[in-house]
Amino acid sequence: DTGVSQNPRHKITKRGQNVTFRCDPISEHNRLYWYRQTLGQGPEFLTYFQNEAQLEKSRLLSDRFSAERPKGSFSTLEIQRTEQGDSAMYLCASSYRQGGYEQYFGPGTRLTVT
């Protein structure tokens, strides 16, 4: 078990471009969460999946954001038509019920929109 992994670790893009991030959770974890974290703030919940079903979405998740978790394994988070305000660290976490929903975080993907 190598923990939660995220790719890429860093992404620089120009405003208006689309970007996609990937998260690979711990293999036996059925829940997967996405968060956004800006400098000096705590993680803000975006969305979560239980297996392949997307069960909750924050109102922070505008229609330019979409997340998928095909087959209940890895997940992708896509941001379309990026804006400078999207610059942040995007965190992924996974958990499972038998663990009391304790979350294990990945290292994050840092997005910079120029």
Add this chain to the structure above:
Amino acid sequence: GNSVTQMEGPVTLSEEAFLTINCTYTATGYPSLFWYVQYPGEGLQLLLKATKADDKGSNKGFEATYRKETTSFHLEKGSVQVSDSAVYFCALSDNAGNQFYFGTGTSLTVIP
């Protein structure tokens, strides 16, 4: 709605000093409470948790007690070390783990 309020930092302490980082929460129902730690250049790691009132979570010399009457979950350590320098986040979740709410984080620096 649910929210977490954390003591603002940064906090600077000398090695072996006593640490308290305050955390209070607002929640409906019976949330679970957590402290996460983020060391420089690393991801968030769970430090300790408590799932019901009066539970005490502990790990690596850190402790926090779930106080329903004061809606608090303060983090304490009797003697900090330089290696404890990190950012500490208080968090809560509903009891089904559907959403997590994090505080803004408290940066701790321990000097020798």
